[in-house]
Amino acid sequence: MKKLQVWLPLLFSIVLIVGMWIGSGLRKNIPFSRGLFESARPSTIQEVMDLINLRYVDSVSTDSLSDDAVMAMLGHLDPHSIYIPANRLAEVNEDLQGNFEGIGVEYFILSDTVYASNVLADGPSDKAGIKTGDRFLKVGDSVVTGKDINGDKIRKLLRGPSGSKVNITLLRDGKQVTTTVTRGMIPLYSVDASYMLDSTTGYIHVNKFSGTTYEEFMAAMEELQKKGLKKLMLDLRDNGGGILGEAIDMADEFLDDDKLIVYTQGSHSKKTEYRCKRPGLFEKGELVVLIDENSASASEVLAGALQDWDRATIVGRRSFGKGLVQEQYELNNGSALRLTVARYYTPLGRNIQKPYGNGRAAYREELDHRFENGEMLHGDTATTHAGPQYKTKKGKIVYGGGGITPDVFVPYDTTSLSRETYQLLSTPAFSRFIFTYFIQHRDYFKQFKSPLELAKGFKPENGAYASLVDYAAKNNINLQNIPARDKEELNRRIQTWMARQIWRMEGYFEVNNYFDNEVKKGQEILIQ
Template sequence: MVNNKLKLWLPLIFSIVMIGGMFLGYKMKEKMPVTARFFSAERKGTVQEVLDLISKRYVDPIQTDTLADAAIEEMLSHLDPHSIFIPSSDLQQVNEDLAGKFEGIGIEFNIFNDTIHVLSVLKGSPSEDAGLHPGDKFLKIGDSTVAGNNTDSDEVKQLLRGLHGSKVQVTLLRGREIKQFTITRGIIPLYSLDAGYMIAPATGYIRLNKFSETTYEEFMEAMQKLKENGVEKLILDLRGNGGGILQESVEIADEFLDGNKLIVYTQGDHVKKQEFRARREGIFEKGKLIVLIDEGSASASEVLTGALQDWDRAEVIGRRSFGKGLVQEQYNLNDGSALRLTIARYYTPLGRSIQKPYDKGIESYNEELYDRYHNGALINADSNKMATGEPYHTPKGKLVYGGGGITPDVFVAMDTTGISNKVAQLYTKNTIGNFVYRYYVDHIDHFKLFANPADFEKGFDIRHGGQVWNAFAAFALHDSIKINTMPAADTQFIIRRLKSLFARQQWRNEGFYEVNNAKDPMVIKALEELNEQ
């Protein structure tokens, strides 16, 4: 059953790691002793000669651009898992995620029964200013009819996004009333900080989902608020954080480390050793600190965690991190595509290389998380360190490992509750998400009675046999799923998930994590450790 759960989430973990991790080192060209070199166009290479011959002489019509992309991807497959080619069609979205913003109208939507529904409206966004509400249904965007004609999500994004200051007219169905709105597009943030709040007396919690251009700024804003509330202890949650911009993680590490301490250094055959050190007084150099990681924590997350662990600054709790210790640099190509090429490795202050082996090929590399399950690394603490990892000792004598991710100081096994095939069906059919949205829209006045996530956690009840649970059971039957026959552990898992997702509808990601953390085993363990320190 655990294997089924891992298979369900593994593609998402790898996509996060690949998208986030491939940016490690990006935006740092001016600090790296390496520059792009452009080859002479006077003499064609063999690959270009072959493509030219195919284009001019091949028996059937063929798209040579597609062939060229495939040739580049095959070439890169013989290097390392994180040197990648980004087609021009994908580059904008990739760069938007890295920049932490895009130009659009500021809604979250989903498509149910060939109809585009507004799931939520970002606070302060152009859509909120125009008057859009959760539950609105799109009929037209501009001159394009989008209801009932198989419009997919990519088409919707293309229609809604546009230059800052440009306008888009939309026709919506609200209840039984048709409404028209003109929305002036704006800059929409893609937040990297999911939550920042006081989780217990004198104890703060911050969760980062990536390291984009705005991450350090978001982190500092959250820390200032926590300081105003008297924070003395902090939980920094990096679970599932696939990385991003190296400099952002370095800046955050500097806020925890004193003096001139080394944070990380990078080095490659064509890149001289470059050190990154603490250089200023940090906002939280003295308080108790715990970092949470798991198998989805990669790249810049491992830089930050490794520095704090090597200097005995933080206790690391969770499971061994992904093991991505390669630095990429972007080279923009003439056709609008880009190459992310690995140019160096990064090393923690003790000299640990966190990159896991990839000498058996990319397929084996991608299956490594499956291997962790089969070897017991996600379940058993004794199997959690990298078997071939070289041991190191911190200044206080703590044993740490290199060679395949960051090994936590305190192990917390994967939560294996709620992993039956029936629960998996609820996810694959999106039964849970569909129900939460529809129930929330139908009962929005009741949800707005709760002032904040803490009140919601205490006062909103989804017990088995209660009104909400019975409504969900009836809804699940439409997807041929009988939830009232589930084991008690699965039932409790679904109740917790429903409650957290309702909180997300009301207060976005911060609401989700504040409610979910109340029963999160790793967060509970972190609070126990902080109380014992």
């Protein structure tokens, strides 16, 4: 018994040591674990940050340094993996959410004065009696006139949580008006135009894919069907993408059975297929899809699926070429990482991501090269079809390796503008003129009950153009001797932008489409 008492502690020690040795060996096979006696060491980045924080000669913002370090790391990945700083995250997310909290008013700052340039129908400001043309004097206790006012300041004052109230003092027709606005959820529409081109042909323009896009699209389709929709022109030009699921749901409305819409796959993401899962709203009618060099990502998913299944005629120019899928990860400091996790593939297996191996600068400049090599004018060039070929069931050849190549090419309008005209259109001066002219002639524009009436009855050459020349001169822009082609272009833009001022984007597209070559080509195809 005494011998056992002597050897028992030694036996326990041996068992403990052996157990620890075995455990240490097992832990080496577990991801992210460390050896038994290895201490956790900070990363090199953290060591440098700590030394700067403790020893550097001057005070620095370590948050800024950290942001820069993350961005430098992402610079070695694909161009669409990005870091979103905490102070920009809410703004970036708003666009994807499809709404924000505020008072529902657009504004201009003219001569140190904030004007209500447009009021959202049935929005908080409309309900509180704010009208287009009102001048803001005070928001809450803050005076909002003078040289110190800018867009950021007025935005922060007007926005706030839904349900919160803000007192606003306005100047209207020389008299002060005070009202209280109850802030609400303000929509950021992604379907910004939906109307009938003729008795049977509908037109829908989708500017992005946000959390409300599919819902907006379905509402637009149902309204068009009530008006006799048999054929549809879906405009995805300048649509940079967004939420993939919204584009998939939209594709489901055009394709039947359980057809494959898209699949995604990555090194750490298994293959995932997205198929049709319900009867569609427009599976049989004739369909034209408009795309251009700014149609990207989710837009290309939708156009690619419809092209692969021979469901639509794709019209325009080769799309951007973004075939990568991002997921957004929230970080501890309130920022976010939008990381590429997979590639997407069209039903025929096309990945249409254009090359990015030469760095982000070359990637950004790729669209410029399309102008230089003549693709934007001629379309079918060797560089356009550098990717692999695929064949649809009907025998049509389609291409991968860099965007969706349209079935029918429409060249870019390269009509050059004079330096003076370009100067006017590339600054806020033109849009400010439109607003100013509308306010001065509001009674005149009341006669037009629709964008169609405006397009037929409002002739800018009968006064508006002369006013624009005078307005431009006050902004040190001389339009007296510009070419006749420039005058024609400016008159057209006065019409389209005035329609936008009165009816927002719906009006803009209704008038602009009268002159649009891609829309004309799409109509020709649908009439055949």
